[in-house]
Amino acid sequence: MATVRLKKGFDIHLVGAIADKNITLSSAPQSVAIVPDDFHGVIPRMEKKEGEHVAAGEPLYHDKNYEAIKVVAPVSGTIREVLRGERRHIDAIIIAPDQSHDATTLDLKRPAEEVLLASGLWAMMRQRPYDVVPVPGVQPRDVFVTAFDSAPLAPDLDLVLGDNRQYIAKGVEVLNGLTSGKVYIGIREGQSIDAPGAVVNTFVGPHPAGNAGVQAANTVPVNKGETVWTLDIITLARIGELFTTGKVSHDTVVAVDGEMVQQPRYVKTVIGADLETVLKNELTNVARSRIISGNVLTGVKVEPNQWLRAPYRHITIIPENNVPDEFMGWASLNPKRFSIYRTFTTWLGGLRKPVSMDSRIKGGERAIVRTGEYDAMLPMDIYGEFLIKAIISGDIDKMEQLGIYEIAPEDFALAEFADTSKLELQRIVREGLDKLRAEMS
């Protein structure tokens, strides 16, 4: 039990936070979908065809290289469509749910790794290096579980967890059996958790303190040749539940918030549920809204006729473009034009007031000019700017030396927000990780 104080980073306070902590129960979804892109590192090979029936928890597809990694159906129903894009890339697998409530029960007498792989929960975890679904057969040095989400407007994970907190202890026990090291759980100040067998550390500081990778870097950093797993407390509780009842629950509580949401609230639904059902009364001003599955920093833009993406417990709706053709925005003295830098006047009114922000980039892409911007947003012992340059120039040795194994794209999300040069840092980091992974295999 230690307390880690992080100074770097920034909490963006957006308007549209949830005031009411009650959880609304959503009606049964019209359709449920799994998007393979959400499970980075898994190349899908379908196990089910269009028109076939699946039970909840039954595999939809497995990985091309490791057949044991399964991605499962969150509900029982019929596969309505396998949406394919360019070069037969699978965009989404859409299930029309039935009310049969068939669910797969797993045999808990098999080795824990096999059970996890078959249950689909394995695919919900990530590993460092590369920020991909963990490779089976590689024993992780440690497991890092984050118990809070520090991103803008993020849900309170204690609330999302609800009664499932009873399964945390079991989850820790299972993961302790799979790692050669320890299970670390990161909590925020004031949070408490009952997790015998785990090392609980408190993290004080602004976002990205809630990122599992940031927590790992500030406790036991990842070195070359080592593997650690990262997951959040919700997945940990699901693992505990699986090893208690033999079944995986795919229900989830989702925070629906942001400026364009009339009544920000928590909604209980199921993984992959269609947004038309989940957002029923919120889709009034679709043309001016951007719907994000996840938070404004790391989430994915989705259309109103699409689905809640599997890794997220959060839907944010922000305005698409508040001020079309803003005249000479760079000369603006408007205190409402939000900037964390003092080149604008926002800071005079304080940076803690909730602000309205739209999705405009507000500038053109440039070479890196200002110094220290990335470092101020990345609480790790890493020279962010030099690492980004190494990735852009494709210098694999430099990437390794500068610590690419410790990072995931999400760790650079805040730097991407703050970047004066408007570079797509998360995309750059992702490409760097993919390149390295291809090179090492």
Next chain:
Amino acid sequence: MNKIEPSFRPGGKLAKLESVYDGMETFLFTPNATSKSGVHIHDGNDLKRTMITVVVALLPALLFGMYNIGYQHYLAIGQANTGWFTMFLYGLLAMLPVIVVSYVVGLGIEFISAQIHHKEIQEGFLVTGILIPLIVPINTPLWMTAVATAFAVIFAKEVFGGTGMNIFNVALITRAFLFFAYPSRMSGDEAFVKVDSALGMGDGTVVDVFTGATPLGQVATNVGDSLHMTNVLGEPINTLDAFIGYIPGSPGETSMIAILIGAAILLLTGIASWRIMCSVFVGGLGMAALVHALPSAAYPASMLDPMTQLCLGGFAFGAVFMATDPVTGARTKLGQYIYGLLIGVFAILIRVYNSGYPEGMMLAILLMNAFAPLIDHCVVSSNIKRRARRAAIKE
């Protein structure tokens, strides 16, 4: 703007001016582009805002520079009691052609280069274009300024890839080009005080006692054990004159007060690195104190007391506006301290012990520009070694 857009896109009549159109459009209107990948919200700050803030920080030095040109001029023609506004107006008219030439030549090259590469016009020259008139002696012929600007923009910037990619500060390369190509016009009596009329204003005959050398120029040629610094009329001047800026020199560099106002703007907005700025002054002050402790008639500048040393010439201007250029300076925190200190030390070292160059700041900054990547490399290497050691212990 949207109506005329199609003619600028590929296939349109004016497709050759696409970059210019983009440049004008993004200048007038914040781009409507919304994020496609990655984060969905972006900070309001962009490079345009950053650059324009630097230009604002340069304004006090620019305005005082204009006034001082007029002040020195009317002093030289024996009309010292002319009103301050007339003096300012004269300076304005004297500087306007230089500013126009600097921007037209520099931006022209940037526009052409952007169009050749089919890129957006970038705003790096906004600052360079105003820095050049501030550091080039006022009597430099316009064609020289044009040639030097063109040389600097092409060979110090565009060949490296444009804004953000250059190794040396572009404005200083302009100054250095002039300094080495036309040395006779860059120092001495005739460089720094404009005595003829500016666009028809301020006619007069120069008084007999006139001497146009800068205090540092006078120091360099000083003979004997005591220093004699005078204004254009041969009257002695002191540190306070240099601090306020009533001395001959390049337009932007004379007034410590105006430069400090600019420094305050840069530091308050967080654009310039306070680490670099402060360590340049610390390095300069330390070195100046050292040479002052060992005064010698052979090196007259060693007889200047440290505070005067910093107030004279381009030291303060270089420390505040040139050394802090993030593109050409050190980028790591520790590196910035080292980089700044060495600039301060070298500037005074060159000033005092190399009589060929009474002004050392330009060369000191250009020298350290070359070494900045090396300094950063050493600092980053320590991080790399720490990581390697951590991995080794584990095994």
